[in-house]
Amino acid sequence: MIEFINVDKVYKNNVKALDNINISINQGEFVAIIGLSGAGKSTLLRCINRMHEITSGQLMVNDTNVSKLKGKEVRTFRRKIGMIFQSFNLVTRTTVLNNVLVSFVPDLSLFRKWTGIFAYEHKVKALSALDKVGILDKAFVRVDQLSGGQQQRVALARTLAQNPDIILADEPIASLDPITSKQVMEDFKIINRDMNITVLMNIHHVEVALEYADRIIGVREGKVVYDGKASEVTEAVLNHIYQGNQEQELEKAKGDAVYA
Structure with missing residues (x-):
């Protein structure tokens, strides 16, 4: 479980990025965080793994x-x-497999870190992770020879190799074309469903969030203004979250896309 209890985040310039956040996310949920740019979506996400420190309140993860x-x-x-x-x-000048093996470096002995020699079981786990995202055949291909969608799948495989309980995804499809975006989102959905891994995703593409996530958290000016089922999000709810500017945000998201 992830639980925010009266959480505030204030940056050094006195900008209040999070304002009294109170949410609970259970194991195995697929949650999309939506809202205007600068609303606090990324801050909320990055507080969970201590990339950002909260200013006050409590943030509990699995007790x-x-x-x-x-x-x-x-x-x-x-x-x-x-x-x-x-x-x-990713390190683009080396192979896909080597990029996934990087996830095991913190667990290696000093000798293996110096030599770059990975154990057999690490290689098996890395190849298994690549198989789960459908790019096992690319294991020995250099990353710079892959498409954007394939590279994002390598990043996802590297994360899966850690055997995580939670996956945090910060705009994972922002630089992908629509078709590739759907393929990557399908990967997230399958991993969430089949492995019971909690997925918490910050995303600009509202229509994609509504299609793939089970739950939507809407953030506006650092506050949670909607928290409910994706199936229950209406045009009125979106207007409330985006203050009537959802079309502008959608155009920005399209402008950020790099078509592979």
Whole structure:
């Protein structure tokens, strides 16, 4: 479970990014966070794995008070939370398999870190993760030879290799064309359904969020203004979340897309 209890986040410039957030997310849910740019979506997401520190309140993940963690505890905690970024964060001049194997580096002995030699079981897990996202045949291909959608699948496989309880996805389809976006979203849906991994996604594409997520959290000016089933989101709800500017936000999302 992920639980925000009266959480505020204020940046050093006195901008209040999160304002009294109170939400609970159960294991196995697929949740999409929507709202205007600058509404606080990414901040909310990144507080969960301590990329951002909360200013006040409590943030609990599986009965762990995230704010209380220090040093090695933070690193251990993050091992169970996968993070997917818009920019993929891959090493493009090496193979797909090597990029997935990177997820095991924190667990390696000093000797293996120095030599770059991975254990047999690590390679099996990495190949299994690639199989789950449908690109096992690309294991020995350099990443820079892949399409944008394939690269995002490599990033997803790298996260799956960690065996996480939670996947946080920050605009994972923002740089993908519509067809590829649907393929990647199908991957997220299958992983959520078949592996019972919680997926919490920050996304600009409202129509995609409504199609794939089970639950929608609408954020406006740092506050949660809607929290309910995706099937119950109406035009009036969207107007409330976006203050009537959803068409503008949709155009921005389309403008951000890079067609592969």
